[in-house]
Amino acid sequence: MKKRSKFLSRKLRETIFITRALLSSEHPVLAHVIPMRRCNLACGYCNEYDKVSQPVPLEVMKRRLDKLAELGTSIITISGGEPLMHPELDDIIRHIRSHGIIAGLISNGYYFSPERIERLNEAGLEYLQISIDNVQPDEVSKKSLRNLDKKLQHLSEYAEFHININSVLGGGIRTPEDALTIAQRAVELGFSTTVGVIHDHDGTLKPLTEKEKQIFHAVKKLGNKDHARLNWFQDSIAEGKPYEWRCRAGARYLYICEDGLVHWCSQQRGYPGIPLEKYSMEDFKREYFTEKWCASTCTLQCVHQVGILDNWRDPQVSPGEMQAEQDKKNSKGSVGEMLGAD
Numbered sequence: 001m002k003k004r005s006k007f008l009s010r011k012l013r014e015t016i017f018i019t020r021a022l023l024s025s026e027h028p029v030l031a032h033v034i035p036m037r038r039c040n041l042a043c044g045y046c047n048e049y050d051k052v053s054q055p056v057p058l059e060v061m062k063r064r065l066d067k068l069a070e071l072g073t074s075i076i077t078i079s080g081g082e083p084l085m086h087p088e089l090d091d092i093i094r095h096i097r098s099h100g101i102i103a104g105l106i107s108n109g110y111y112f113s114p115e116r117i118e119r120l121n122e123a124g125l126e127y128l129q130i131s132i133d134n135v136q137p138d139e140v141s142k143k144s145l146r147n148l149d150k151k152l153q154h155l156s157e158y159a160e161f162h163i164n165i166n167s168v169l170g171g172g173i174r175t176p177e178d179a180l181t182i183a184q185r186a187v188e189l190g191f192s193t194t195v196g197v198i199h200d201h202d203g204t205l206k207p208l209t210e211k212e213k214q215i216f217h218a219v220k221k222l223g224n225k226d227h228a229r230l231n232w233f234q235d236s237i238a239e240g241k242p243y244e245w246r247c248r249a250g251a252r253y254l255y256i257c258e259d260g261l262v263h264w265c266s267q268q269r270g271y272p273g274i275p276l277e278k279y280s281m282e283d284f285k286r287e288y289f290t291e292k293w294c295a296s297t298c299t300l301q302c303v304h305q306v307g308i309l310d311n312w313r314d315p316q317v318s319p320g321e322m323q324a325e326q327d328k329k330n331s332k333g334s335v336g337e338m339l340g341a342d
């Protein structure tokens with residue numbers, strides 16, 4: 001009963017946030033924040049963790065969350081590293097919820113005991129995503145169904161928040177059928193499921209093999225229907241073809257690293273690299289209207305989904321054109337005015 005009422009309240013808030021995002025393009029829809037860069041695992045392909053960094057202090061995190069609230073952010077997802085290694089994660093979640101913002105979490109799943117799940121329920125967590133790479137652990141990844149199955153059973157029994165299990169295909173993964181086994185287990189446990197298509201090790205975009213394509217379509221059929229509808233870009237990526245869309249990273253989507261800097265996303269750190277506390281609507285508009293050179297081969301599902309809200313409006317300009325606009329702006333008007341933005 002409690003789970004059902006939380007589900008209905010979450011759906012209602014989501015509908016309100018989507019309507020708000022369609023009516024106005026002047027606030028962030030989704031921000032990823034990193035309170036903990038350290039990770040308990042060391043996946044061979046990952047460039048998002050270290051083994052030494054300390055947790056970002058709670059007071060610092062709170063100031064960052066306040067600033068995101070001031071910008072009008074609808075959803076904040078806590079990512080890492082492994083966020084469950086942060087000793088004050090529950091307080092971070094509570095602080096997000098105190099602003100009326102939807103609170104999500106991305107984790108590798110290793111720390112989910114019944115007691116830990118109850119604490120996350122109590123803190124007000126609303127979404128959890130776990131990515132599982134394979135059925136049996138290997139030298140590249142230990143995010144494996146065999147290692148995590150017990151934790152998934154705990155989640156199925158105790159969690160009051162929504163859980164999505166993501167599996168992956170492409171990138172030379174040796175046993176693509178694992179993605180289907182993982183998705184089937186997720187559905188059996190009452191979770192939604194998505195599949196990510198990843199690049200080859202050298203970053204090139206190669207079409208999936210026939211076998212991988214069959215698995216891709218089977219997993220999509222099993223999966224979260226809302227996500228499947230929103231992830232059209234994956235059909236092009238699966239065929240090894242570029243996909244044309246408008247990435248709104250730096251504006252509608254924000255990635256805030258452990259140092260509190262705003263980046264386009266986890267894969268384009270350094271752009272624009274401005275401290276969040278100084279991030280202004282002028283920065284927001286500049287990034288909203290700037291075309292991203294990496295867009296046509298991008299596989300980041302959440303940024304694509306945010307992009308859909310504005311794909312039908314506000315064409316972008318190249319970084320070079322934007323620079324020229326900015327140079328002009330220094331003598332008169334704002335970037336938004338120059339581009340004829342509302």
Ligand code: SF4
Nearest residue numbers: 039042043046081108
């Ligand atoms: S668990 Fe996640 S953050 Fe940690 S090394 Fe693996 S992919 Fe990276």
Ligand code: SF4
Nearest residue numbers: 247264265294295298
């Ligand atoms: S297109 Fe993809 S990789 Fe490039 S900035 Fe946007 S989200 Fe990041």
